[in-house]
Amino acid sequence: MTSATSGASGMGAEAVVEAVEVRAALLRLRRATGLQIAFGGLLREPRRMRIAELNGAATGALRGLAIRSGNGLGGRAIALSRPCAVTDYRAARHISHEYDAAVAAEGLRSVLAVPVVVRRKVRGVLYGALRQPLTLGDRTLDAAVAAARDVEQSLVVRDEVERLVAAERAPAPDHPARADEEVRAQVRAEVRAEVREIHSELRALAPRIVDAGLRADLLSMCDRLTAAATPGAVVRDTGIALAPRELDVLACVATGSTNAAAASRLGLRPETVKSYLRAAMRKLGAHTRLEAVAAARRAGLLA
Structure with missing residues (x-):
């Protein structure tokens, strides 16, 4: 299942547009790095997000997974507000393993997670992964950070537009x-x-x-x-x-x-x-x- 099939039913117009932004960033990330899968989502409530967009997924195991701050690799990225990576997810000792079943079902080994940070506040997380335990180099990390910044800039523009429109009408x-x-x-x-x-x-x-x-x-x-x-x-x-x-x-x-x-x-x-x-x-x-x-x-x- 790919991001192109992600469901938009029940989503508001703003959520749909945000999903498009994340989806485009994931596509660019895979094209720039050769990563086998990229996935992610935006926080809909403080310190918690759901994985809503996938590109290159072989199963639906990751879709809708709720990521809490501090839990797993993405939760660690949220808590620390910085990129995190592991060479072998299943053997990593510095992360918790609440999501091992979903990660194993998708066959992921090397994984990185990069937070989308807007004005010092984490607004989402983008992941990239391989199905082999290989070290992810600086080029891959730089591309993931660039993808996260693309989403960040889109959110900044959207926030500013909404603020100005509200201020003008108030x-x-x-x-x-x-x-x-x-x-x-x-x-x-x-x-x-x-x-x-x-x-x-x-x-x-x-x-x-x-x-x-x-x-x-x-x-x-x-x-x-x-x-x-x-x-x-x-x-x-x-x-x-x-x-x-x-x-x-x-x-x-x-x-x-x-x-x-x-x-x-x-x-x-x-x-x-x-x-x-x-x-x-x-x-x-x-x-x-x-x-x-x-x-x-x-x-x-x-x-």
Whole structure:
């Protein structure tokens, strides 16, 4: 059974997207290292996780296994918040052996476990394993750490988007220090400016994501931020359609980036950035960079 057959029934949209992120990281880990199996999951409650995604599994013995902090190799990685590895799982003395039956059923010997750590908090564990008792070298460990960091970055982006959307939609605090409507309006404006800055950074990040599903999810979040940045606004059907790269360039311009800075963020040449910017200005009927940004926001195309 492979990760492609993992069940998503009963999972919320957020959980499904997170599962895709873990699944993609496990696939990259196996391709980069030649490990025979990779598996893992995210913590759904403090200090405990379930193995939800598998790639290269020969049985279903590991699926759904509940890993507690301190128990087994993965539990040790959770407790110590650092990678752990054993050359022969069944003979390892520095880990507990609550999960030996499942590990034996899958025939695993050499195993490594790398925690996904976000802001010093363990959010998940990725495993890689061989069915022979071989020492896992630094290259394999580095690849596993890189895969965990990919998941970490995805979670950081998701957390930040959710925080900003919630902050934008939350009513201003109603207490004497902020009772004045002008102060509350200033707070809302500051939050909106932060939402716009994050929107620009996310749009710049999206083209660098290889996985098409994750890239689509990130762009969907950008659309949510656009809506959150203009609460209550009516988006009119202007008939204006900007290409994704034109929007990416405008998002950078909106934060004050020069053409050179936008090129660096987007991985483009400055001349290419100029070309996209000119095309966007022409479609928006704008004569300056700032006019183009303002027009894109009025059209609901940019946060």
